[in-house]
Amino acid sequence: MRLVVLYTFLLSLLVMPLQVFADWQRFAALKEKIQDMTPIESGLELSLPLVADDGSAVPLKVVFKGRLAEDEQITRLWILADKNPNPDVIDFEISEHIPRIELSTRIRLGESQTVYALAQSNQGNLWLAQQEVRVTVSGCLMSGDDTTAEKVMSQPRVALPRNPITGEAAELRTMINHPMETGFREDDQGNLIPQQLVESLQVTRANQPIFSANFHTGTSANPFVAFFLDQFDDLTFTWTDQQGQQLSE
Amino acid sequence: MSDQKNTFSSSRRQLLKGLGLVSIFPAISACAATGTSKASAGRVVVIGGGFGGATAAKYIKRGNPAIDVTLVEPNKTFYTCPFSNLVLAGERQLDSIGHNYDELQQVYGVKVVHALAQDIDPVAKRVSLSDGQTLQYDKLLLSPGIDMRWNAIEGYDEAAAELAPHAWKAGPQTLILRQQLEAMEDGDTFIMSVPGNPFRCPPGPYERASLVAHYLKQHKPRSKILILDGKDNFSKQGLFTAGWQAHYGDMIEWVSLSNDGRVVRVDAARKEVETEFGTRHQGAALNIIPPQKAGFIADRAGVTDQSGWVPVNPVTFESTQVKDIYVVGDATVAAPMPKSGFAANAQGKVAASAIVASFAGITPLDPVWANTCYSLINPDYGISVADVYRVQDNQIISVEGAGGLSAADASDNIRRSEAAYAVGWYNAISQDTWGTKL
Numbered sequence A: 001m002r003l004v005v006l007y008t009f010l011l012s013l014l015v016m017p018l019q020v021f022a023d024w025q026r027f028a029a030l031k032e033k034i035q036d037m038t039p040i041e042s043g044l045e046l047s048l049p050l051v052a053d054d055g056s057a058v059p060l061k062v063v064f065k066g067r068l069a070e071d072e073q074i075t076r077l078w079i080l081a082d083k084n085p086n087p088d089v090i091d092f093e094i095s096e097h098i099p100r101i102e103l104s105t106r107i108r109l110g111e112s113q114t115v116y117a118l119a120q121s122n123q124g125n126l127w128l129a130q131q132e133v134r135v136t137v138s139g140c141l142m143s144g145d146d147t148t149a150e151k152v153m154s155q156p157r158v159a160l161p162r163n164p165i166t167g168e169a170a171e172l173r174t175m176i177n178h179p180m181e182t183g184f185r186e187d188d189q190g191n192l193i194p195q196q197l198v199e200s201l202q203v204t205r206a207n208q209p210i211f212s213a214n215f216h217t218g219t220s221a222n223p224f225v226a227f228f229l230d231q232f233d234d235l236t237f238t239w240t241d242q243q244g245q246q247l248s249e
Numbered sequence B: 001m002s003d004q005k006n007t008f009s010s011s012r013r014q015l016l017k018g019l020g021l022v023s024i025f026p027a028i029s030a031c032a033a034t035g036t037s038k039a040s041a042g043r044v045v046v047i048g049g050g051f052g053g054a055t056a057a058k059y060i061k062r063g064n065p066a067i068d069v070t071l072v073e074p075n076k077t078f079y080t081c082p083f084s085n086l087v088l089a090g091e092r093q094l095d096s097i098g099h100n101y102d103e104l105q106q107v108y109g110v111k112v113v114h115a116l117a118q119d120i121d122p123v124a125k126r127v128s129l130s131d132g133q134t135l136q137y138d139k140l141l142l143s144p145g146i147d148m149r150w151n152a153i154e155g156y157d158e159a160a161a162e163l164a165p166h167a168w169k170a171g172p173q174t175l176i177l178r179q180q181l182e183a184m185e186d187g188d189t190f191i192m193s194v195p196g197n198p199f200r201c202p203p204g205p206y207e208r209a210s211l212v213a214h215y216l217k218q219h220k221p222r223s224k225i226l227i228l229d230g231k232d233n234f235s236k237q238g239l240f241t242a243g244w245q246a247h248y249g250d251m252i253e254w255v256s257l258s259n260d261g262r263v264v265r266v267d268a269a270r271k272e273v274e275t276e277f278g279t280r281h282q283g284a285a286l287n288i289i290p291p292q293k294a295g296f297i298a299d300r301a302g303v304t305d306q307s308g309w310v311p312v313n314p315v316t317f318e319s320t321q322v323k324d325i326y327v328v329g330d331a332t333v334a335a336p337m338p339k340s341g342f343a344a345n346a347q348g349k350v351a352a353s354a355i356v357a358s359f360a361g362i363t364p365l366d367p368v369w370a371n372t373c374y375s376l377i378n379p380d381y382g383i384s385v386a387d388v389y390r391v392q393d394n395q396i397i398s399v400e401g402a403g404g405l406s407a408a409d410a411s412d413n414i415r416r417s418e419a420a421y422a423v424g425w426y427n428a429i430s431q432d433t434w435g436t437k438l
């Protein structure tokens, strides 16, 4: 008995370094984006609860604190979850008008798994962060699954900082109501409910794109995004769903 | 030698009887019989005399009276959160939910020190107390419950809690909220802010809304209850919603996270809150249940992780980070077990048996737990959810197909029985944990 334990322990010592290295390498969706590059594994910080009582809206925050060269800036950021039926969770397109990379959203996790964040700069450098999340469905907790909710966008919401000052970075929050039907669910009769998602949120200033979020099946219902700006006038927020419907604020 | 062994095994039988749990006690192995039972006497310090700590102290003594057990708890009377919602509603007096430590001391021989544990040195195995004493331990058990995350909601700190009580620890806070309810005029609004998961007692806020509605319906029937929630769904939601409809019409309004329910700022003096997307609500009574974390002493012991809660080995409830420190109750990460008094009591027994077994040099078996959460929609209308838990791959899992929820279409008679079971449950668990009534 002891021997077996010792043996597996030694074995795990042997394979551990390999495993750490191979983790994201074995995740096709991520590998596809990284290709043969070597991502920098510090500087990008991902935070999620270690244990999520409810996988349907897990709060996620990603902050970039890495070092950038002159004229270098983060332009793309992806969130991926390796065990969701579709690994794409949400991704962002970021312009130079974003003063600080600190993004918050709410995501769906079908089961316990590793969540990855990958950031890319305009010079092609990559930063990678990852965190494991355990998803439990807590006793005394139950989620009311509504299969009949209307699959249209409503209630676009934007909260600007309370006393915005031009030149001072402050967080603003956005949310729109929509069930974000994944296309993986069945209704009471056992038929697949067709996919119906909000595809994106685009933020423009005087028609110039400054920030956008692309939502996928891993984005929670009622997509929520918070990010930082330092200039708050003339902003337009446009949500687009898969049917091409648009709502603006 | 043989005397000692007898004492141990007979008290072990006693312990098993009282456990109400499935065989968490290991069979005495050859090694206990060959003499290591002499080492069974040791020093245990238990911090916190609530559901987890009082239970653990008692059951360690029942498991082996030769173990020296000291319980550290600042309060002489412990007021339970369970049934404190009935006190709010004016259906019970605070005294009726108070328990003391007489039985633990007199019947079980637990030493009780009324002080606050201020610091822990896990290397020297020493606890320093607010009264200047230091206590030495071989094994330490923490059941400190929760602390509020002050300022996680802008403007909500300890001072604000005097004006806008959380009442999420029972006692003076319960009474402040009761006074606010009493001071409400007919037609006023009672506002409650509920945090996201995890937090103490998942169905608690909704039971509170129910019993506050029960009070208002009788005394201030034109009043409203506004629940601002940091979540999109909650425990026993269907049963609560149906019960509210049936008993209180549209008195209770629940605003979910995705309808801008999350409170981000509190102005306690004005009894005003602001939500994530800038909606302001003002009420005559304001109950803020803030985000929470493990009681501060867990931090001092170095057993919390970045989440602010304590990861534990589910078989023993020993900290995964510091040896010889066991942690039970709300402070732990035991999901899917909820942060309930029922769970804290059951975990207290598991940790007690693990400690007794460890002093005896034997290995504890895997535990199995049950949990039932009763909630009252009014004093004669109860609902419940029950689950069974066990350990698999070193994690706690909820056993599929075990447990269950009150039926959606149950008769009033069944609801009345469940309300009576809730009282039975309360009496039984109080008896098991503290024993003496005031």
Ligand SMILES: Cc1cc2nc3c(=O)[nH]c(=O)nc-3n(C[C@H](O)[C@H](O)[C@H](O)COP(=O)(O)OP(=O)(O)OC[C@H]3O[C@@H](n4cnc5c(N)ncnc54)[C@H](O)[C@@H]3O)c2cc1C
Pocket: B047, B048, B049, B050, B051, B052, B053, B072, B073, B074, B075, B078, B080, B081, B082, B083, B084, B085, B115, B116, B117, B118, B143, B144, B145, B146, B167, B168, B169, B200, B201, B204, B205, B208, B295, B296, B297, B328, B329, B330, B331, B339, B340, B341, B342, B343, B344, B372, B373, B374
């Ligand atoms: C409104 C409400 C209703 C509830 N209803 C139910 C219910 O119906 N059923 C149910 O099962 N659960 C219920 N609960 C949950 C239950 O109250 C908790 O889960 C339970 O109290 C947890 O036990 P514990 O031992 O972890 O913490 P507690 O019972 O809170 O005990 C912690 C103790 O530790 C002491 N302490 C803390 N720090 C120190 C220190 N540094 N030194 C010394 N002592 C310290 C505190 O004074 C306290 O006495 C309810 C909770 C609320 C708020």
